[in-house]
Amino acid sequence: MLPFSFEKVRTEQDAIRAAAAGARYIAGGTTLIDLMRDEVERPERLVDINALPMADIRADGSDLVIGALARMSDVAAHPETKRLQPLIAESLIEGASPQLRNMASMGGNLLQRVRCPYFRMLDAACNKRDPGSGCSAIEGLNAGHAILGTSDHCVATHPSDVAVALVALGATMRVRGPQGERTFPVEELFRLPGDTPHLEHTLRPGELIVEIRVPGGPYARQARYLKVRDRASYEFALVSAAVALETEGDTIRQARVAVGGVGTRPWRMRAVEEALRGKATDRNAFEAAAHLALEGTRPLSHNHYKVELLPRTIVRALEMAGGTA
Amino acid sequence: MSDHDRIPLRQARPMAEKGAAGSRLSRRSVLQMAGGAASLAAASVATTQTASSDGPPATSTTRVRLVVNGSARELELDLRQSLLDVLRERLDLTGTKKGCNQGACGACTVLVNGRRVTSCLTLAVMHDGAEITTIEGLARGDELHPLQAAFIEHDGFQCGFCTPGQIMSGVACIAEGHATSPEQIQFWMSGNICRCAAYPGIVAAVADAAGRT
Ligand SMILES: Cc1cc2nc3c(=O)[nH]c(=O)nc-3n(C[C@H](O)[C@H](O)[C@H](O)COP(=O)(O)OP(=O)(O)OC[C@H]3O[C@@H](n4cnc5c(N)ncnc54)[C@H](O)[C@@H]3O)c2cc1C
Ligand code: SF4
Ligand code: FES
Ligand code: FES
Numbered sequence: 001m002l003p004f005s006f007e008k009v010r011t012e013q014d015a016i017r018a019a020a021a022g023a024r025y026i027a028g029g030t031t032l033i034d035l036m037r038d039e040v041e042r043p044e045r046l047v048d049i050n051a052l053p054m055a056d057i058r059a060d061g062s063d064l065v066i067g068a069l070a071r072m073s074d075v076a077a078h079p080e081t082k083r084l085q086p087l088i089a090e091s092l093i094e095g096a097s098p099q100l101r102n103m104a105s106m107g108g109n110l111l112q113r114v115r116c117p118y119f120r121m122l123d124a125a126c127n128k129r130d131p132g133s134g135c136s137a138i139e140g141l142n143a144g145h146a147i148l149g150t151s152d153h154c155v156a157t158h159p160s161d162v163a164v165a166l167v168a169l170g171a172t173m174r175v176r177g178p179q180g181e182r183t184f185p186v187e188e189l190f191r192l193p194g195d196t197p198h199l200e201h202t203l204r205p206g207e208l209i210v211e212i213r214v215p216g217g218p219y220a221r222q223a224r225y226l227k228v229r230d231r232a233s234y235e236f237a238l239v240s241a242a243v244a245l246e247t248e249g250d251t252i253r254q255a256r257v258a259v260g261g262v263g264t265r266p267w268r269m270r271a272v273e274e275a276l277r278g279k280a281t282d283r284n285a286f287e288a289a290a291h292l293a294l295e296g297t298r299p300l301s302h303n304h305y306k307v308e309l310l311p312r313t314i315v316r317a318l319e320m321a322g323g324t325a
Numbered sequence: 326m327s328d329h330d331r332i333p334l335r336q337a338r339p340m341a342e343k344g345a346a347g348s349r350l351s352r353r354s355v356l357q358m359a360g361g362a363a364s365l366a367a368a369s370v371a372t373t374q375t376a377s378s379d380g381p382p383a384t385s386t387t388r389v390r391l392v393v394n395g396s397a398r399e400l401e402l403d404l405r406q407s408l409l410d411v412l413r414e415r416l417d418l419t420g421t422k423k424g425c426n427q428g429a430c431g432a433c434t435v436l437v438n439g440r441r442v443t444s445c446l447t448l449a450v451m452h453d454g455a456e457i458t459t460i461e462g463l464a465r466g467d468e469l470h471p472l473q474a475a476f477i478e479h480d481g482f483q484c485g486f487c488t489p490g491q492i493m494s495g496v497a498c499i500a501e502g503h504a505t506s507p508e509q510i511q512f513w514m515s516g517n518i519c520r521c522a523a524y525p526g527i528v529a530a531v532a533d534a535a536g537r538t
Contacts (some may be wrong), residue, residue: 001405005385006450030446033407034427048451073440097496097516098503100428102440103447233515 001037008048012176012208015049020178020206022286024049027069027105030096031112038120040129041113054107054210059084062216068107068209072162073098075106085214086243087223091165094227097234107209110163110173111201112188114156115236117141127153128197133195143302144238147310149264150298154197157264159188159236165225166297168242168258171214176208186212191264219244219256226317228261228309237261239309241317245281252276252285257314259293262306269293272314281322290314363383389453393418394462396431402449409433409444412459420460420489424518431517434490434497435459443499443516458491463496471537475530483521495531504535 007023009015019025022047026032035041054067059080066088075081076092096104107151118124118136125134137145137155145155164184174183189201203209223244229235240260248255255276257269275289276309290311299307344512352394390399393416412418412435421444424432428446435444436458463470472495475481482488494517498504503513510528519527 003385004404006387006404006448026451029448029451030428030443033446033448036381037426049453097428097431097443098501098513099434099441099443100429100446100514103442203377 002042004036004044004046006046006048008051010051010269012052012210015047015052016177016206016208018045018047019208021045025049025107025208027108028071028103029098029108030100030104031108032049035113035120039122040120049208056083056211060213062220064088064214064216066106066212066214068211069105072096072101072106072109076101082218085164085165085169085170085223086219087220087225087244088162088214091161091225091227091242091307092235094240095161099107106162106212109160110186110209110212111203112160113200115159116145116156116285118273119156128156128193128200130198131198138300141302142300143305144236144261145303146264147262147297147299147303147306148267149192150300151193151195151197151264153195154193154264155251155300156193156197157261157263159260160266161225161227161237161240161260163190163266164240164258164260165242166212166214167268168256169214169217169220169223170246170256171212174210175203175207176210177204179204181210183213187266187268193264217244217246217248217256219254222247222321222323223256224320226313226320239306239313241313241320243314243317244274245318245321247281247322250280250282252279252281254316255289256287257293257318259310259314262297262310269314271295276318281318281324283319283324286315286318286322287311292319333521387439387450389450391449392454392456393450394458400449404448404450406449407445408435408437408442408449408452408457411449412444412457418459418461421493422486422489424487424490429518430487430490431494432487432490434493434517436493436497439497439500441494457495458493460493463492470496472499472530472534475537476527479526479529479533480523481526481530482519482523487517487519487521487523492521495527495534498531499535501536504531507532510535 016188024043026046026048054069056066056067057070057075063110064084072092076089081089119129120127124136127135135154146157164276171186172183173186174295191199225242227237228241229238237260239262242258255273257272259267271292275292279285293310293314332446375445385404386401389402412421422432424430426445428443433443433445434441437455472492504510507528510531
């Protein structure tokens, strides 16, 4: 690990001032320290934000409000999360391990970096780590990589689980920075790789994620997260789906669908949602709608299976949410 | 190669212990000495090289106070040292194991303020004032912790390398209320990998100890 300087801050102003001058925020450290040890990340200054009062989890009417420093385990176990947004709890529990969830913060989770093996292999070409060096995954081992939102420069998936649920539910995030405060949909945090895969998010220099707000909705309680992976738990998703349904009798009034493991960012499936509106909650309707998820997919040499797995995962998640699985 | 091997440790001074060496201190006296865990946590970390100076320091050290298995320890640490390396290399608490050093295997699991964490993925400097419990802190004298005894009884290990992490994780799993069925135990213990696949014994041991506590 390369040397760095370290500062623990007490106030948001101090944090933002340090970050605006080039320091890197550290929360749980489960992404950052791991990558610093491999010298993939090389921050010269760290600013420890854990003493800031941003770990609250609360209800605001039917909205769930989560502080950026709230730990994954605490958010998942919180009674208001279970009451208002069980999908958030389920997607959190399906991620990482109990130990990691005790450490990992919500803000850090959204900004976690890709799990592409070449990203941490310092002697392999990787445009994300070393812009312009090439992408080793496109012709290499790419079974775990994306089929949506890829470019000729990077094909890595965004690995977060809870981000998929947040995107499905239309959550927003509040950030503060040197230029003040702004609020925007979590979905807009993530950039597509395009020809600048080293730029992953839309935060401006020095901006601090303060909190995440998950709006309530009539679909919030009929919502499930299904994660398909190589082992039963503690593994990143091959394909995952977060779905939420509002039904009246056997008819779908509205649906929310987002998927993980297949996109270069958490992927909201608006065409699938539209196709489900007004349909019956049965397998035929689910299959017809889920098929639309394949629009625009570009499989790589080793991940054709995701084309098959993606609609099936959505169908199964819809059945789980609809209570027919 | 461990980080420790790669970092030229500049020990400004050898490990200093507050209080009588080797004697176990009560939590209360520890807190009195240290000025209270809360105020410790709130105290700012004074590094020998502060963040306001320009550029990265060559090697910078800082003073960190930890309460490890009930004993207050005050150490001069390299900022880069993980909690795991400090426990193993500085405090000689080698029960906690380094498996992957990437958060993936659970061998390094310890309790920080009662919560299980992977000590390889966290910097010691971030835990100034924290209470750490390692496998060495579970037994009371010659009397094993019920989960340690259960691991022996149920053959919860073969080579034993993952065992300290399994036991620390199991202690937390039980305390969290997640050891209610074999399926729950499997899920909530999945952050601890066992290369020898002693899983049936591990699950049985955790279930047994949960039933007794
Ligand atoms: C073995 C392993 C398995 C995992 N499995 C999963 C999984 O299955 N699913 C999943 O979703 N995740 C998984 N993870 C990833 C884990 O969830 C993330 O590492 C964690 O959520 C990151 O949070 P942190 O607080 O530790 O972030 P840190 O490492 O502290 O920070 C990460 C990044 O976010 C920035 N940052 C942190 N907080 C803020 C803030 N408030 N404002 C602005 N920037 C900020 C930091 O500067 C840094 O760039 C796994 C990790 C490991 C090591
Ligand atoms: S997929 Fe992205 S992260 Fe992986 S090697 Fe290519 S550029 Fe790097
Ligand atoms: S050594 Fe820490 S999780 Fe493997
Ligand atoms: S007993 Fe050998 S690794 Fe678990």
